[in-house]
Amino acid sequence: MKTPAFLYHLYTFYRDGFKNMTVGRTLWILVLIKLFIMFAVLKVFFFPDFLNSRFDNNESKADYVRQELLKINQ
Amino acid sequence: MEILSSLVDWSRAQFAMTAMYHWLFVPLTLGLGVIMSVMETLYVKTGNEQWKRAAKFWMTLFGINFAVGVATGLILEFEFGTNWSNYSWFVGDIFGAPLAIEGVVAFFMEATFISIMFFGWKRVSKKFHLASTWLTVIGATISSLWILVANAWMQYPAGTTFNPETVRNEMTDFWSVLFSPVAMNKFFHTVISAWVLGSIFVIGISSWFLLKKRQTDFALKSIRIGTVFGLISSIILLVTGHGSAYHVAQRQPMKLAVMEGLYHGKEKADLQAFAILNTSKTYDNTEDEFLLSIPVPIPGLLSWLGYDNCNAFVPGVSDIIKGGYQLPSGQTALSFDEKQRRGKEAIRSLSDFRQAAATGDAEAKAKAKVGLDENYDYFGYGYIDKAEDLIPNMPLVFYSFHIMVILGMYFILFFIVVGVLVYRKKFENIKWLQKLAIWTIPLAYVAGQTGWIVAEVGRYPWAIQEVLPLNAAVSKISTGSVQLTFFLFLALFSVLLVAELGILTRQIKKGPEAEVN
Numbered sequence: 001m002k003t004p005a006f007l008y009h010l011y012t013f014y015r016d017g018f019k020n021m022t023v024g025r026t027l028w029i030l031v032l033i034k035l036f037i038m039f040a041v042l043k044v045f046f047f048p049d050f051l052n053s054r055f056d057n058n059e060s061k062a063d064y065v066r067q068e069l070l071k072i073n074q
Numbered sequence: 075m076e077i078l079s080s081l082v083d084w085s086r087a088q089f090a091m092t093a094m095y096h097w098l099f100v101p102l103t104l105g106l107g108v109i110m111s112v113m114e115t116l117y118v119k120t121g122n123e124q125w126k127r128a129a130k131f132w133m134t135l136f137g138i139n140f141a142v143g144v145a146t147g148l149i150l151e152f153e154f155g156t157n158w159s160n161y162s163w164f165v166g167d168i169f170g171a172p173l174a175i176e177g178v179v180a181f182f183m184e185a186t187f188i189s190i191m192f193f194g195w196k197r198v199s200k201k202f203h204l205a206s207t208w209l210t211v212i213g214a215t216i217s218s219l220w221i222l223v224a225n226a227w228m229q230y231p232a233g234t235t236f237n238p239e240t241v242r243n244e245m246t247d248f249w250s251v252l253f254s255p256v257a258m259n260k261f262f263h264t265v266i267s268a269w270v271l272g273s274i275f276v277i278g279i280s281s282w283f284l285l286k287k288r289q290t291d292f293a294l295k296s297i298r299i300g301t302v303f304g305l306i307s308s309i310i311l312l313v314t315g316h317g318s319a320y321h322v323a324q325r326q327p328m329k330l331a332v333m334e335g336l337y338h339g340k341e342k343a344d345l346q347a348f349a350i351l352n353t354s355k356t357y358d359n360t361e362d363e364f365l366l367s368i369p370v371p372i373p374g375l376l377s378w379l380g381y382d383n384c385n386a387f388v389p390g391v392s393d394i395i396k397g398g399y400q401l402p403s404g405q406t407a408l409s410f411d412e413k414q415r416r417g418k419e420a421i422r423s424l425s426d427f428r429q430a431a432a433t434g435d436a437e438a439k440a441k442a443k444v445g446l447d448e449n450y451d452y453f454g455y456g457y458i459d460k461a462e463d464l465i466p467n468m469p470l471v472f473y474s475f476h477i478m479v480i481l482g483m484y485f486i487l488f489f490i491v492v493g494v495l496v497y498r499k500k501f502e503n504i505k506w507l508q509k510l511a512i513w514t515i516p517l518a519y520v521a522g523q524t525g526w527i528v529a530e531v532g533r534y535p536w537a538i539q540e541v542l543p544l545n546a547a548v549s550k551i552s553t554g555s556v557q558l559t560f561f562l563f564l565a566l567f568s569v570l571l572v573a574e575l576g577i578l579t580r581q582i583k584k585g586p587e588a589e590v591n
Binding site (some may be wrong): 013014016017018020023024026028030031034035037038042043046047048049050051052058061062063065066068069070 | 134137138142143144145148149152153155156157159160162163189192193194197221239240241242421424425428545549550551555558559562566568573577581
């Protein structure tokens with residue numbers, strides 16, 4: 001029966017912690033807005049992974065990079 | 075080529091801006107973290123509630139800084155994947171492994187204990203809370219270790235081998251990567267510089283309270299901790315700074331030459347205390363290096379810093395390009411022309427290897443592999459067109475280095491003066507020094523940023539030292555898209571910075587008397 005009591009304490013710990021936040025509330029809002037902009041906007045629309053978005057497997061990625069490295073020198 | 079230069083320049087500018095922005099937050103997290111933990115330790119040991127109040131106040135500022143700065147480093151990883159895809163593929167798991175460990179171990183360590191640190195004052199025992207505070211700070215420090223290990227590998231690629239089949243570097247010895255002398259020195263130098271910044275921040279903000287005649291006891295207690303911790307840290311920083319110079323001299327001699335504006339090498343080389351570079355000087359003309367130069371009055375200081383020997387020969391830019399001088403290993407340094415020839419040979423071997431693999435010619439493949447292995451150390455030189463391209467932006471590196479060193483010396487003096495005056499109970503009456511302490515806060519940030527400029531701009535033209543130059547590391551994307559995201563980041567970072575400074579200032583004005591969470 002110890003586990004449910006522990007989980008309950010854990011739950012109330014975080015519940016009360018978040019409820020009693022003052023400056024922390026503003027900070028959480030700031031963090032969530034920032035993470036939304038970073039992952040839902042910048043990552044999705046502006047920062048696709050160059051190789052992953054063009055090639056399906058490691059072999060073709062390796063081929064592409066090899067070609068690039070050989071091409072620059074020519 | 076012009077388009078490529080422009081693409082490389084914009085990609086570099088974007089990476090530099092993101093890294094510099096990220097580095098506004100990290101040092102305060104690391105430095106303030108230790109100071110608040112020391113204060114809480116004093117509270118637990120003595121039971122003095124003033125230490126608890128002080129710890130909680132600095133902890134709130136730590137939290138604001140942490141919240142605004144958290145995840146800004148992830149943007150660098152976006153940039154690796156989008157702007158530097160050749161590089162990202164080429165480094166293989168060398169970068170992936172440390173960053174994955176950083177993400178899993180250190181991040182979760184911080185995330186777990188930081189909530190206990192902020193929410194647990196009345197919910198857990200004093201000792202458990204103290205342990206959580208220390209573990210949060212240790213977690214943040216371990217985070218920085220893995221990032222710095224990855225960065226150090228780019229400066230000194232150790233513990234890996236290049237696989238021409240996958241076109242990737244593969245880790246052969248994790249411990250060589252982790253405990254490379256460059257990585258260890260970089261870790262201590264960087265973290266300890268953060269401790270210095272944290273100390274200056276505490277002294278500066280506490281001085282503001284003294285100027286306002288508010289919370290005098292709290293301010294003086296904080297200043298005492300700040301000066302002792304700051305002085306010890308800044309003296310250790312001298313030692314790790316020497317370590318940095320030593321490793322740069324052994325492995326990145328061009329960086330050292332540029333840091334000191336040294337075009338022509340010499341034995342018993344002096345360190346410049348103050349100098350103005352002659353910008354029309356090139357490595358192959360005979361003009362003077364400086365318009366004005368005042369060396370440190372310790373003969374052979376640069377030789378000692380770089381080689382632990384006051385009489386050692388320090389090669390200049392011209393020597394490094396022309397070769398022919400004796401390396402610390404006893405071998406003779408190769409010229410740029412020879413390194414370029416061997417680099418092209420390595421690239422040709424990579425091409426031969428591919429063709430042999432495609433035709434199934436095992437003998438030709440083995441021969442190409444031998445040619446690649448023999449010349450791989452110079453692989454990157456095959457992409458460098460002319461010798462001048464090996465020289466980093468000398469004014470930027472030179473002045474950044476000297477600003478960093480001068481500020482480092484000033485910080486030691488600052489900690490001594492403040493410490494002595496606080497001990498003699500005179501500091502609270504010296505208003506100009508309190509104002510100076512406040513203005514020293516931005517100087518600490520300048521020192522940290524210039525240090526990174528020296529480390530990173532000084533590495534030019536290499537993404538990975540001598541193995542992969544920037545023009546081969548960059549993704550072939552449009553320059554316009556990099557410019558667009560550069561300005562998007564500039565806007566985002568500016569808004570976040572204004573937000574942080576606003577919240578931080580408001581919280582400082584409330585002072586330690588405000589009970590916050």
